[in-house]
Amino acid sequence: MNSKITYSEHELVTSLQQRNEKAFGYLYDNYSGALYGIVNSIVTDKEIANDVLQNVFVNIWRKIESYDPAKGRLFTWMLNIARNAAIDEVRSKGFRDSQKNQSLSENVDTGAVTGPAVDDVGLRKVLTRLKGELRILVDLSYFQGFTHEEISKALNIPLGTVKTRIRSALIQLRTMIQ
């Protein structure tokens, strides 16, 4: 990895699908920090976040065959693997036992919707700039992985309204990160 090889996305994907360890090393060197940032915005415990990231990269290595470039960029695919792995960890029994989890409705009632992660990391930092209700919706859906239906029931808002509000929150997020 010392020699400055750069891969085009197509080359990188092809090399990974051929089980090229050098390409995998390149992938880790260039993206582990970004993916760790995402994992860390959902799982704040450093040790657990590292375990999650390890599983994320092992899964990337194993599932690279199923990556379809027509459906999105490689990073988008990896980002979603990382986010799902982190949410699965937070929702796992072991994590809940250690974190004294609150149910969704309890979260909303007490207004403690920021979840387990801190607000000054990555996307969450952007999130703080959203106004109240939109921030809650993005947090619940993106960072905590609740479905629109679950949010609709918990907040007693019609499903269509949840959908449109999340969409408008995401549009605001887009302008903030671009």
Add this chain to the structure above:
Amino acid sequence: MNTQEYISSGIVESYVLGLASAEERREFESMCLQYPEVLQARVEFEVAMEKQALNNALAPDPGLKNKIFEQIRQSGNQLSGNSAPVKYLNWLKYAAAACFILLAGSLYWNISLYNKNKKLKVDYTNTVAKLDEIENEIQLITNNPNVKMASMKGLDPSPQSYATVYWDTTSHDVYLMLNNLPKPPSDRQYQLWALMDGKPIDVGLIDNDYFIKETRLLVKAKNVQNAQAFAITLEKKDRPDVSIPQGTMYVLGNL
């Protein structure tokens, strides 16, 4: 459908961030194939997300990369990353080696025990035979009312010495029990005498082996027709006439 309206509906972000429903995803994917501007909007947001994530990167544990490589190498391309079979084989290997060593050790132990046992059996048989012989002799003497006993006490050269003579008055057999006599020098030899009317009668030279090996307590001596007392003297070895005592008397006892 107005593609610009579709693009700005939030579906792009929803799709890229993984929040779209299955139906929304299918629709969006077909829109991307149909309308290049939809695809372009998707790629633009993806690049923006990637940049944002790279700008907010955090360093994981320095050792994590090696752990990941270890894990992918261990499990190869298989879906199961379980390394248990390898560990199990290693365990089996060591267990087999340990069993072999134990078996070899046990075999050696058994063979040496078998040999030892065989030798002990022979020794035991010999000892029992010897003991039987001695017991027979003793019984012959002690249970026989015709046998007279002479306890010979130590004299000046060795006051603590002590020996016993059993004399069968009918068969005239003489048995000597060497209870306690000092070991003779190699050029000397003990000799047993019967005393009759003050005259010594030779009853036999006592082999020095009895004192070296101590294999026998009871020694059969020559027959003697008549005796009033018995004595043992220490004589020079290989003297020409053994019928006359010349050495020092060690023990003496009357019948």
